[in-house]
Amino acid sequence: MKEKYIALFMEAFHLPEEKVGKGVAMGKTEGWDSVGHVGFITELEDAFDIMLDTEDIIQLNSYEKGIEILRKYGVEIEA
Numbered sequence: 001m002k003e004k005y006i007a008l009f010m011e012a013f014h015l016p017e018e019k020v021g022k023g024v025a026m027g028k029t030e031g032w033d034s035v036g037h038v039g040f041i042t043e044l045e046d047a048f049d050i051m052l053d054t055e056d057i058i059q060l061n062s063y064e065k066g067i068e069i070l071r072k073y074g075v076e077i078e079a
Contacts, residue, residue: 001077004047005070009063012040025062048075 009020013031026032032040041057044050044066048072051062060066067077 001075005077008040008043008047012036012043019065021047030061
């Protein structure tokens with residue numbers, strides 16, 4: 001699961017694998033703006049077959065927060 005999660009960041013924000021992890025966040029990562037966020041959320045929902053609540057979409061603003069939110073939906077990803 002973690003590989004799939006990392007791959008989503010790589011694709012959505014054009015990051016090399018070694019750059020994906022702690023510190024990747026909206027406003028700090030090139031391309032992670034409002035438009036990039038919508039695309040990332042769409043891909044995340046498709047990849048893990050979930051539908052995020054509006055509050056979770058708003059709060060998902062970092063790599064770490066994404067793991068926390070996915071766990072709420074039964075997706076277990078190691079940090």
